[in-house]
Amino acid sequence: MQKQILEHGLGINRRKFLSKLSLGLGSVALGSLLIPDLFGAKSDEEMLLAGLPQFAPKAKRIIYLFQNGAPSQLDLFDYKPKLIDMFGQDLPASIRMGQRLTGMTADQKKFPLAGTAFKFNQYGEAKAWISELLPYTSKVVDDLCFIKSMHTEAINHDPALTFFQTGAQVGNRPSMGSWLSYGLGSENKNLPAFCVLLSKGKGNGQGVYSKLWSNGFLDSIHQGVQFSSGDNPVLYLNNPEGINKSDRRKMLDKLEELNAQTFQESGDPEINAKVQQYEMAYRMQTAVPEITDLSKEPEDIVKLYGPDCLIPGTYAANCLLARKLSENGVRFVQLYHQGWDSHGSLPTEIKGQCMDTDQSSAALITDLKQRGLLDETLVIWGGEFGRTNYCQGKLEKTNYGRDHHPRCFTIWMAGGGVKPGVYGETDEFGYNITQNPVHVNDFHATVLHLMGIDHEKLTFKHLGRRYRLTDVAGQVVKGIIA
Template identity: 80%
Template sequence: MEKEQFEHGLNENRRKFLSKVSLGLGSIALGSLLIPDLFKGKSGEDALMEALPHFAPKAKRVIYLFQNGAPSQLETFDYKPLLNQQIGQELPDSIRAGQRLTGMTAGQSSFPLVGSFFKFNQYGESRAWISEAFPHTAKVVDDICIIKSMHTEAINHDPALTFFQTGAQVGNRPSMGAWLSYGLGSENSNLPSFCVLLSRGKGNGQGVYSKLWTNGFLDSVHQGVQFSASEDPVLYLKDPKGMNREDRRRMLDKLAELNNMNYETFGDPEIQAKVQQYEMAFRMQTAVPEVTDIKSEPDSIIKLYGPDCLIPGTYAANCLLARKLSENGVRFVQLYHQGWDAHDNLPNQMVGQAKDVDQASAALITDLKQRGLLDETLVIWGGEFGRTNYCQGKIQVDNYGRDHHPRAFSIWMAGGGVKSGMVYGETDEFGYNIVENPVHVHDFQATILHLMGIDHERLTYKHLGRRYRLTDVHGKVVKDILV
């Protein structure tokens, strides 16, 4: 009886809604955006998803500061004085133990150890070791959790980067931001739930591609929206000359009519997704210019992030923009900063890259904290793998390179339910193998979803007869780092 009453009430609400619609099918399409479940019952995949979030979330939003190209853990957060003491000596076979090498160093006749060019010191109550290249990060060390025991199977950039973002080394899988958009949606109907920001450093670059923020087999409304470094952060939002907002509204209503006629004929869900995207773009016309107005920030904030934050497309500008987007309800903001691929001349490249990102990354933590937003915003900093403890090519103390190293590397996380002032995991004295608390990429992904109130085993989507998830068939939540 209760079920019948509930269904009767739901149907009555639908009838009331439809009876008040006066603007044709275009408005009905808009209504379906505002009330996504209005025209469908909960069954199948919808029934699986209706319990989201599965439990009380620690974080509401994610800002992921991805350092594309793989920064060396040995020059950032994993202090190994033994490498400086044994510069030029051969990496012991017992340490490498026949592990896989890239094609760039597999042909080397020797593997001479090389220590860090940079000095390390301990900071904060946590007494964490931080490289002198990151003085601003050292100031917020008690607000972050450094994980020194990350590892992955991928040994080359593209598969490793794709693995971090999508849970698979091959393409056509939904990215992490798309999964969160699918599961949780946006807190602000006038902005996308998933935004992407790109910047380019001074070091050797590795490309980033749209497959890293793809929706994969999810509806295209979940794809990341890329912001540009131009005066128009999102292209084609402005009305063309001769068209005002009322004209655009009428045009979209008529376009929605045509698209819904197509949907009734062909039944392709991407037609509905297209209508949703048009409506989102219409709402973004007002929201985006206001959110992306960096010049409206007070001088104290500009000083905090540094003068580069006034230059569109820089890492500093993107960090500040990420705070503004997150503050306004964007669920997942993904930054990619290129230039970390230091196979040679690592000390000089590290100086430039660290100068680009150190102040702004720390400023983001400080800014969120002073606004009372850090506790509900998860911030992540790190790359796709680490760097070898031996030199690639000819060894020079002040001019050396390091090859890819997937077996052990460092990242840091902050806010959003993660313990602060903590160092988790440990590598051996050579910085080559993990000896304590290993964290796999799938564990990392499972932990992020957990912090967002999602059981990673239950966030699924059926595609080609199989249920997929971000963590595939792996992943354990790293509970030790959670508040």
């Protein structure tokens, strides 16, 4: 009787019900194949990341041209005629206001003002001041957003550099690239989401260390992959002698079986991360050699970046490689160029640094733009802090040094939803910010916003609390967003 009532009420009999059920199970099986994690239990972090990006991103990828050692904004972007007029006079105490000094100038009795030795002119619709040291940058000025009011608390290189890269002045925090890898992943399964390129100029260099592209407490799959200038751009990627691709595939399959057994016993997520790294390395064997081969670039591209772009390990070559990596779906490409730490003989050293970087930095903007990629690629140029308006050591009009100055400095950004122009201002001495200050936390919040991420929601639980790139601070700088 119950069977008859059921069949009558639903309009189906037992045979039809089982037939429909089989179709449903087939759909579930297909869904699990197409989306492997669809029916698996998800952690809080996985549930959070399922919603990223949280709103329409203005940028898909980032290329960060980090000028390690702190370029002098007063000799490149922040033109202050008053410093030239007052050359050699002591910095007024009312301007310095007892600001913290480094150990290198704390014992100085006086702080003689050092106006720049270089000529400046205004360029573009925004009439941005650009030094004669940057003739190529001056040609792309209408694509750039100059933030002249950056500031930080860190006054020494290592904590300041670490702060810009990780959002904290101490180590063991994930870098910005690792956060983006964790949040958004890569657009190309054959390449990592986060790549690192190093170069060094002739100026006084500050070291860079792997902690700057560390995954910190995130899974190791999110660590930056460093490319070298040797015959093997990524170390240990090639097969050992006597091992072919088929042998490597068999080895990885067996290794995955062993790791799966170990994971069942221990539950350590790092085991799965290692398996993913092995598989990524296997896929990179084909993708990396093709991308890193710059010899096939057309003549007009070589001319655009300059002849050094064909010399592996140079800044120019890394800028070109960054374009290729980004074009192929790498989410975050980080360049470090050392040599900007000019405590003495700054006019000589900065000339060399600009010769190394000016043409290829501008070329990257032009190249991305002509390929239709600039609108979706955020390019960032800048160092860890600025340089003082007063001289460190011996003062001459064509030979002076500048100490560290975290109170105000200039970076520029381009593409990726950034509004071209000049944002922020400093006083007539180039010492204090007078308009629109931008802190490092604000910078990070804005970069994540441009990538479609609310910086307060991209978090990871570690040691009982939730961490984020901006820690407990940061406001999106809406004035630079197009």
